[in-house]
Amino acid sequence: MGDSHVLLEAQPHLSNTIFRYQKGKHVMAEPNVLPLRASTGFDAGTREKILDVWNTDTARLKVNVRHRAEVVKIEKQDAGFALTMASGDTVLAEKVVLGIGVQGNPRKMGVPGEDLPNIQYQLDDPDEYKGETIVVIGAGDAAIENAVALARNNTVHIVNRKNEFSRAKDGNNSLILNAIEQGKVRCHYNSSPEVVEKLEADHASGKPMLLRLNSKEGAVDVPCDRIIARLGATPQRAFVESCGIQFPNQDPAAVPAVSPTYESNVPGLYIIGALAGYPLIKQAMNQGYEVVEFICGRPVAPADEPILREKFSAFSANPDVEAFLDVLNRRSPVLAAMNRLQLREFLLESRIFSPPIGETLYKEGDYGNSVFIIVSGEVGVQLDPADPAKLRTIKAGRIFGEMALISGRPRSAAVIAGKDCVLIEVPRRAMLKLISANDRARAYVDRVFTQRALERYLVPGAEDAQLKAIVDTAQLCQFKAKEAIYNPGDASEHIHLIRSGSVTLSARVGTRDVVLQYHAAGQYFGELDVIAGSSRSQTATAAIKTETIRLDAKPFLELLAQNPEMKATVQARFRDQIEQRLLMERDPERGARMHFLLGEGLGEATDALLIDEALCIRCDQCEKACAATHGNVSRLDREAGATFDNLHVPTSCRHCEHPHCMKDCPPDAIHRSPNGEVFIQNTCIGCGNCERNCPYGVIQMGVQSPEAPSLWRWLLFGKGPAPGSDIHDYPKGAIKKAVKCDMCGPREAGPACVQACPTGAAIRVGPEEFFEVLSRGGR
Incomplete structure (x- = not known):
């Protein structure tokens, strides 16, 4: 305030991005840990509330705004810049700050x-x-x-x-x-x-x-x-490049490189917000404040400086933030893949800590919500639960925990903190955002995932150097649900490692296709034909949308030929799978039941509720127990859902390996516990994204009732919810929340629906238990 300035706004109103939001949309003020430096207010709230605050503060602070002033050209001149408007008017400026975002028109x-x-x-x-x-x-x-x-x-x-x-x-x-x-x-x-x-x-x-x-x-x-x-929208890139600003590559998601003070490669031309790689509103507001202070000769440290200094206290009592950012950038390929501003944002969402030697960081079978980067020291991976001292060492600079993140399956082994260990724990959402937007980081994580899966499942005991020839052949393949990966008679030239999704192997038995095997994420398939040296004998099909990492068979066979003990282990597993295949071929009805379960989405489930119709007496105790445990709102619909033979799949959460409901949750209110249940926290804002994203219709938007429905109270006094009323029949103005099955996470006795079933008809299973369930006909 008081500095010579002009704000050029192309629209007849401020904040066009927020202005174009749907009416009533809730806007988040993330990151929560970051303080707001701007002179105008910004708290999480509705679109209308935020716009009203900004309009009021703009008038109060006497901001010099020119509306309908779309800039179509910026030219560098000796004394500054000439900005040309769509109207033909020109504005001269010593410095220019671009806060135009990436959405375009x-x-x-x-x-x-x-x-x-x-x-x-x-x-x-x-x-x-x-x-x-x-x-x-x-x-x-x-x-x-x-x-x-x-x-x-x-x-x-x-x-x-x-x-x-x-x-x-x-x-x-x-x-x-x-x-x-x-x-x-x-x-x-x-x-x-x-x-x-x-x-x-x-x-x-x-x-x-x-x-x-x-x-x-x-x-x-x-x-x-x-x-x-x-x-x-029409991308802004062409306009930005016309100003002389350079992008690092042709990737549509690429952002220009900027200095720590947000200056681009064009001296005097600054970039803040999404165009600089910071899409969050609070970050852009802070950057706007900081860049103006710097331009006016009042330099300030970034708003995240105290937070990062506190995080770096795991290294030193009085850390130099810039120095430690340099160190981290050199320590890990993942961290080196980011520019400085992206790295700061990444670390804001992460935890840096130094666990004591011998501490268990996670256990085998836990579900993971994070990936770890080793900054210094080492960790040990437990190879044999019966012998805790038998560890495989992972050194500084490497990552671990990526298998559970990518596959959506439980941790494959316990990890123990080693000597002088300093770790960065990266939350699931932050890591997924990084690998989806950064090809270099994704390639590194995929390579580590492939190598770990090979040494864990396919060729246990192999060293990194031995696996290199196989990993070097890796290619990422994507398949739609129900798409064939290979068919009988195809050449057996590859082994597939399932990165995400699931795959069935089927064969023609009589007049129909019978599912013989099921493979979940993190597992592999196709090795049987490779070892046998025959063409494909089965059809491999993606049960759901699936990604595999395809590996050439030749280096795999060469590795086995050089290692007799490893070859014997693989051949023993080969015989076990042949026996399972023969068993399924002798009982095609089991294959038909498997086909039904996969068709109902259990191919991506980690914990699904099944009901044995031969035992179910329709008492509805499962629904009543669910309602009693969850604020009188049942998360289970026993009658709904499909049935095959005696197997019934009611409408209830499957706790997917990669939960669809998590993908677009603005407040990050949906999480997975170490036991596997996917649950919704009270921070839910009722936006309904999870309800729309769930393909199985198991999430509803409702209002929790403090009392159970009572027919007489409702009839005589008109109070309380009507018996059998839909949870969507909520009072006007009531705060909606997303509700779904959480497997009764806090309940020590386990899921109430299963415990309340008097006949044992209700069971909860994961895909690995399908064959066991099928072998006993669902009982």
């Missing part, structure tokens, strides 16, 4: 009539429209969410250029396909807009517009009241 349809009234490129409030015929154009998450929300009160068409919704998240893909199947939304596949025409008021359709589609079958006319085109 909404992409239009690019057809005649695209600017007619009632054509919009954003949806603020789906409940604002009722009784209209609305066309949604697009196949991404935003288009799907808009179409499904609008379908509650309108006739909705969705236009997809392709024959599937391949860009959408799994949950949204299931959501739109269900809506289409139920007739709630009509989809025009393989179609694109050709022209939009204004219709006369007396047109037979009674609609103001006509959208003509160019489809596979020819021209299709859709009279409509409104068109909502969700086609993404």
